[in-house]
Amino acid sequence: MTLTEPRLNLPELTVSELSAALKRTIEDAYGYVRVRGELGKVSYHGNGHVYFDLKDDRASIAGVIWRSTASRIRLRLEAGLEVVITGRLTTYPGRSQYQIVVDTIEPAGLGALMALLEERRKKFIAEGLFDEARKQLLPYLPNVIGVITSPTGAVIRDILHRLADRFPRRVLIWPVKVQGEGSAAEVAAAIEGFNALAPSEPSPASGGGNGGGLPRPDLLIVARGGGSLEDLWSFNEEIVVRAAAASMIPLISAVGHETDVTLIDFAADRRAPTPTAAAEMAVPVRADLLLNVDSLARRALACWRRNQEARRTELRAAVRALPDADEVLAVPRQRLDHAAAALTRALRANAQIHRVDFSRIAGRMSPRLLHTAVERRRERYDAIAQRLRASLAANIEASRTRIARESERVVAFAHRASRAIEVILDRRFARLDSAGQLLAAFSYRGVLARGFALIRDAAGEPLRTAAAVSAGMRLDIEFSDGRVGAVAGDTQVTPQTQAAPILRRRRRRPDGGEGQGSLF
DSSP: OOTTSOOTTSOOOOHHHHHHHHHHHHHHHHOEEEEEEEEEEEEEOTTSOEEEEEEOSSOEEEEEEOHHHHTTOOSOOOTTOEEEEEEEEEEETTTTEEEEEEEEEEESSHHHHHHHHHHHHHHHHHHTTTOGGGOOOOOSSOSEEEEEEOTTSHHHHHHHHHHHHHOOOEEEEEEOOOSSTTHHHHHHHHHHHHHHSOOOOOOTTTTSOSSSSOOOOSEEEEEEOOOOTTTTGGGGSHHHHHHHHHOSSOEEEEESOTTOOOHHHHHSSEEOSSHHHHHHHHSOOHHHHHHHHHHHHHHHHHHHHHHHHHHHHHHHHHHHHSOOHHHHHHHHHHHHHHHHHHHHHHHHHHHHHHHHHHHHHHHHOOHHHHHHHHHHHHHHHHHHHHHHHHHHHHHHHHHHHHHHHHHHHHHHHHHHHHHHHHHHHHHHHHHHHHHHHHHHHHOHHHHHHTTOOEEEOTTSOBOOSGGGOOTTOEEEEEETTEEEEEEOOOOOOOOOOOOOOOOOOOOBOTTSOBSOOOOO
């Protein structure tokens, strides 16, 4: 047998049988495998499954994590993350590809997480989320402090104990998971939830409230105890970092111990090495404040006393330097005496001056001068009245002429409109007569007048064939002059031969051929 001859002795398989055989072969040959590689495209499906590509520099393999397994994985999968996968190798017949079904997945050593952490840090730095200009100042003495942490750990007890020792304040606790699946989303939601509270005026009875509702905190603390890099990974997630950077309330990050560094530390307004240190940053020491206030009060009283004594000494020195009252008033008294002596002469001279001015003005106000001015004004008013009457007469005449001209135009338009209406009415009546004649020509009553009848059934529907009539059926027969009721007897349908079609002879063309002919 040559290579070109068909192998007719091979068994014939369907595509499904061949795919099933390949699936059994691969699963039996490999079973469970442990693979190390870099994540390519990662897709979180709506039903909870996760699909991804695992690759190295020369090959790629598809992978899938079922929903039951994905709920146990704490690591957020992203493209570029190097991982170690344990799973079962199988095939997907629908696409003719082999894939690995994941049972466990973990980062390939600490270096992979640090590389991913550094990549995210550079990304956020490029976006400006870590800029110092964006950071807010912490309030010196906040009325309400919001704490975002686990309610069951020792962290919240340390914070509350430290706040009570230094300066008791109202504390609102937003319980969240600080580790595991969904913890990053809960922390981000808590930051956004505190920011969503409406600002309110402080109330003396409640220490800051909005009439019974939750007050908006003046300061936020995101706290967690120490742990490994994987345990603190939730505070490196992008959703948490962006929520901390977007917070309008000043935020202190207290995640881990002194040596632990997460990305939320760079986005927060202040970083505390421990949760206890965050409480110390949040409020001052009340006893120290009282001592400072008392010291300042004593210093202020001492300064006031020294100032009063200095002013008293200055006043005494000024009193000794002042001259005697008689010496100060001697010259003003002499000037007053001289002015009183000259006042009588000044009043007489002033009265004489005003009398002369009055006489001069009275000479110009004689009756003859007033009569002359009145006559001059009367002449001006008469001239203006004559001009006004002439202008009114001319305006009335012009208006009368314009009204007459417009009246002639209105009459002409009325005649034209009357003629146009008569023409239109004639045309409409002619069309109405034509339509009435056409209606009478096409009405079935004309057919009835020629001796025919219209037969209807009991429902009033016309009967067009004898087959539609059954024995005993009530009929309504309409003639041209009225209607008659009837009952059908025995019916018998007699088939009739169809009339032979009328053959029309074709017109022959003048040239002897047959065709449509000319239209002209």
